[in-house]
Each structure stands twice: as structure tokens, then as C-alpha cells.
Amino acid sequence: MIKYFFYTFVGLCFITISLSFTDFSSNKGLTSSIDSVSLEEVLIKLGDSPLLHQMKDFDEEKAKMGEDIIRDGFTKRNGKKSKRISKFFVCTDCHNLTREFDDLSSESPEKRLEYAKSHSIPFLQGSTFFGIYNRTKFYNGDYKKKYGELVDGARDSLDNAIQLCAEYCSSGRPMLDWELEAVKHYFKKNELLMKDLNLSEDLLERINQYQNATDSEKKELIGQIKKRYRQFYSATFLPTMDRDKRKYGEGGDAENGKAIYNKSCLHCHAYKRATNLSLDNGKLSGRMFVKNLENYSDKSLYQIIRWGTYAKTGRKQYMPLYTKEKMSDEQINDLVAYIKQISKK
Numbered sequence: 001m002i003k004y005f006f007y008t009f010v011g012l013c014f015i016t017i018s019l020s021f022t023d024f025s026s027n028k029g030l031t032s033s034i035d036s037v038s039l040e041e042v043l044i045k046l047g048d049s050p051l052l053h054q055m056k057d058f059d060e061e062k063a064k065m066g067e068d069i070i071r072d073g074f075t076k077r078n079g080k081k082s083k084r085i086s087k088f089f090v091c092t093d094c095h096n097l098t099r100e101f102d103d104l105s106s107e108s109p110e111k112r113l114e115y116a117k118s119h120s121i122p123f124l125q126g127s128t129f130f131g132i133y134n135r136t137k138f139y140n141g142d143y144k145k146k147y148g149e150l151v152d153g154a155r156d157s158l159d160n161a162i163q164l165c166a167e168y169c170s171s172g173r174p175m176l177d178w179e180l181e182a183v184k185h186y187f188k189k190n191e192l193l194m195k196d197l198n199l200s201e202d203l204l205e206r207i208n209q210y211q212n213a214t215d216s217e218k219k220e221l222i223g224q225i226k227k228r229y230r231q232f233y234s235a236t237f238l239p240t241m242d243r244d245k246r247k248y249g250e251g252g253d254a255e256n257g258k259a260i261y262n263k264s265c266l267h268c269h270a271y272k273r274a275t276n277l278s279l280d281n282g283k284l285s286g287r288m289f290v291k292n293l294e295n296y297s298d299k300s301l302y303q304i305i306r307w308g309t310y311a312k313t314g315r316k317q318y319m320p321l322y323t324k325e326k327m328s329d330e331q332i333n334d335l336v337a338y339i340k341q342i343s344k345k
């Protein structure tokens, strides 16, 4: 009889322990522990289908090599320096590595600039690599216009999206298998955690109790979570603004324009960092732009921003365009207001 009680007791303890392990809260109190759980893990536990590029193992060493490749274009492997991905660019010329919005469901260029200002980060044509692991669609919207059929294979595949950008956006070469792996490990490291989504205590609590939820409640929770971050970034190409619609800086916010100029244009053009055109905050740069404002040419702000340039043969450098989501028409007007200001220095 005593033996019987003993075994029941051991059995119950076992069940309690295993339950507390599958629960996100374990024993540390609710929010603190679910906060550091990955978004991916939570979605899978709720029954969502896994990401196509799901990575089941993570290797810190590989992630470090991936970060080198992203920042510098090369890394060290077996004591040897690897070959650069591109002679012209590194990924961080066009992509940030950190968060770009307080609210991760937003893609508003105004909110993005606000965030860039308050966190001292660049304001670039490409979307951030922060949370890119959790996206499911790439080169969306009008990118098909620029890269044609190349985009078809990259729309749903992170691997192909990386390769498209290594070869075409950065005018380089496709990555070798180990390089691609390394970059993906870095992306995994930079994945979204529950705490990044700023969910309400209430919702977190419901997620934490997922084991008691019915299938339809789980589906509903997945929907709630997915509303709080972007699975993809939209991309709308705009034409060069018609001359009669241009406001030439009137009513524009020059302070905002200055931030755009410094955080975006100068990111590549200061000291000819990624290009032959050297720009600064002086009056010569200002005058060059003012002189060309009314034109339809590469030197007109209205055109260069919306079209960028195309790589010419013999010179594989080009300037990526800004979609509507990466720079609004109002922001261009702010930039023009600033350019006019410095031209009068």
C-alpha cells in the first residue's frame, strides 16, 4: 500500500515537472520567461506551419562569420581570408541590422525616419535584417519590375533572396554554400523574440496558457501575433514627380530633410564611400542639386530617388531606388527644403 502511494507520488511529480517544462513560463514568473522565447517557437507550438527556411540548429561561430560577411563582405575560415562578395558594396550599405520601428507592424516612412533619428541609425533603401528570419515574402510588389523573372524564385525563399541580393543588388557573386549558411545563422541570431512584439500582458498570458486552448483559439492567437509584426515589406515604385506637382521645398521641414540627407545620401556619398559622387553639407553640393531640381535627369532629386541608376557595363556600381515605403513624397520635399538651405550658405 505504501509502495503504491509512493509510485503515485513520483508519477505526479513527474507529470508536474514535465508540464512546467513545456509551458513557456517554467518557474520564473510569466512575462519574464515568455519574453525571451523566440517568436518562431511560439508559433510552432500554436500549430503554425514552420518557416521554409526553418533552422533547427544554431551555431554561434557560423553566425559570427555571417556577420563578418554582411558587414565587411568577407570573413576568415580555416585561418584564411575568404573572397569578397562584391567589389562595390557590403550589405550594410543598403540594410540596417537593427530594429527600425517601435511598432513592428508599421512600414510608414515617417515612423521609420523618426526611429532612425532617435536611435542614430541610417535610413536606407533596403529593409532591415532585424527579424528578416521571421519574414516569408521577399522583393515584394514592384521589385518584379526591376529584376523581372529573377524575383520569381526569390519571392518565397530566403535563400534565393539572399543570393539575388549578393549577385544583383550588391553587384557581386552568388555566395558559396558555407557563406549562405553563415549569413542565415546570423539572421537566425537576429530573429524576433516575443518581447520584441510589445504584446499586452493579457495576450501574453493567453499565449502562455496555450496548452489549454482549443485549435480555433490557437489559430486566433496566431492571427493576433502576426498582426504585430510584418511578414513582408511592401514595395511601391513611383514615377519621377511631374514638374507641375513639385513643391520645390515649399512648406517642407528642413530639419527632417537634413536627417534624410545625413542618414541616407551621405551614408554612401560622403567621401565617395560607395560611389564616385562625393557629397557633403556644403554649398557646392547644395547648388548642384538646386541647379538640377526642375530637370528630368539623374541629377534631379525627384528622379534619382525614384529611379536610382542602373549598372552600366564596365562599371557595376549603381544606386538603388527608394520605394514609396522607404521615402515619401513629403520627405523628398523636406530634403529639397534642406538642400535649398545649404545652397545659400
Ligand code: HEC
Pocket: 070, 085, 089, 090, 091, 092, 093, 094, 095, 125, 126, 127, 128, 132, 135, 137, 138, 139, 140, 143, 158, 161, 162, 165, 166, 169, 170, 183, 232, 233, 235, 320, 321
Ligand atoms: C546596393 C544596395 C544593396 C546591397 C549592397 C545589398 N542589398 Fe539586399 N536589398 C536591397 C534592396 C533595395 C532590397 C529590396 C527589398 C527590401 O529590402 O525591402 C533588398 C532586399 C534584400 C533581401 C530581401 C529582403 C526583404 O524583406 O524583401 C535580402 C534577403 C537581402 N536583400 C540580402 C542582402 C544581403 C545578404 C546582402 C549582402 C551580401 C545585400 N542584401 C546587399 C539593396 C541592397
Ligand code: HEC
Pocket: 093, 094, 124, 125, 261, 264, 265, 266, 267, 268, 269, 274, 275, 276, 277, 298, 299, 300, 301, 304, 305, 309, 310, 311, 312, 317, 318, 319, 320
Ligand atoms: C546605397 C548607397 C547609396 C545611397 C544611400 C545613395 N546613393 Fe546616390 N549613388 C550611389 C551610387 C553607387 C551612385 C553611382 C551610380 C552610377 O555610377 O551609376 C550614385 C549616384 C548618385 C547621383 C549621380 C547620378 C549621376 O548622374 O551620376 C546622384 C545625384 C545621387 N546619387 C544622389 C543621391 C541622393 C540625393 C541620395 C539620398 C536621397 C543618394 N544618392 C543615396 C549610391 C547611393
